[in-house]
Amino acid sequence: MRRRASVVLLLLLCAAVIVAFQVTRSAKAGSPARVFVPAPKFFLDLSPSYRTSVADVYWLYAIQYYGQHVRGDQRFDSLPAMLDLITQLSPGFKQAYLFGAFALIDARRPDLSYALLERGFHNNPQDWRFPAYLGFFAYTYARGNHKDLVAAQWYAKAAAVPGRPAYVPRLAATLIAKGGQRAKAMILWAQIYATGDTYSEQKAVSALDQLLPAGKQARMQAVASLQGTMSPAQFNDLIAALFQGYR
């Protein structure tokens, strides 16, 4: 009896130590900004049959890494290498390009963001979202007098891709036409929202929320100008997201 009691006691003690260690470790452990990311060639040579599975594992890792650092130290030293690995192992992984393009902006690397989207378009020429994103990134993050023209050229390419929504051809014309920068930016963010990608939608809602006036009437008038840039269902969802907290 006493022996059994001491075994149970020992078991409980060990369990307590394990739990205590794990709890304190998770509280203290920080995620390093620079982590080891193997070269894509390593996996392409070593596991061609499992290359997409490796890309998926690194995709989950990249999301965790981004999530930890975007709320913390804002350092994304290894993010470019991770995205490069994922998209080289799985060139058709569209979400990786689209998410990566925005994540690399947070990493203050718009050059890599642009290059990533260009590679995404090269590997997935049938997807209109890549030239549309490139137009958006050229307009929003590039500098210089010709950025409107460059963005319009990308939208013209997006308009030429079969299956693109009806509003895309109008975006090129919008950029070339005269108008306020804020109005153009709103239309482009609305277009990013309309791509239907979950992460892009969140980014667009957040950006539009900052661009739009705070007053309810003024906000409603401004939002009304976006009506033709997306499907009615998407427009209703956008209104619901932008008017949260308004009565």
Next chain:
Amino acid sequence: MRRVLAIAGNTFRETIRDRVLAVIVLFALSMIVASLWLASISLGQQGRMMKDFGLVAVSLFGLIVAVFVAASLVHKEVEKRTVFVLFSKPVGRTQFIWGKFLGLAATMLAVMAGMGLFLFVVDWFVAGHPSGWLPVAVGLIYLQLLTIMAVTILFSTVASAILASVLGICVFVAGQLSHNVLSLTGLGHGAVLRGLSWVVFVLVPNLSAVDIKASVVGEGAPDWSQVGLWGGYLAAYIVAVLVLASVIFRRKEF
């Protein structure tokens, strides 16, 4: 043929009742379910994650079943001396090897069909639409595993069960890297190294040629004519390996 089928039937009944097999299959199914959790943290990529990790689980757990059961098939009969009872009847050693292979192939068919159907249904539930390529991918994994089973049975005729299992796994890994060996044949400076690389390239089955996992997750359509050709190659490889195993087993003294 009737005798081969009788041995195959017995082998099927024997292996399908194996508790280890049930445990491994249950573990594989739980891994597929665990993929659901991974899918939920994938930022909208549930369908892709489910298919990819599910197929990896089917492939790796199928490999464990194929290798460990195949390695013990012949050995168990020899160790338990039941092989003497069998050979006292009009049953040839070649028929014994082919019967054992076909029996285990039937068991593997049941295992893979079960795991494949489960993955198909779970993926349908997660992605919202059925994936027609998933059953094809599972079928091609089955073909790869049949090849490894044949190779493991060959090894088990000349080595212990554990060694045969290890070698079977090694051939599976090498089979995924077949194209690398081909690259080596071009790198070698000496004729001996080039010749050796060619021998290894020819001997190791090219398993990656019938792998369509990447296509299932949206990496472009597979070249079906190539997949068909390489499928035929693997079928021929299986026959050649089993003939070799039969020849060795016929010369074996107990």
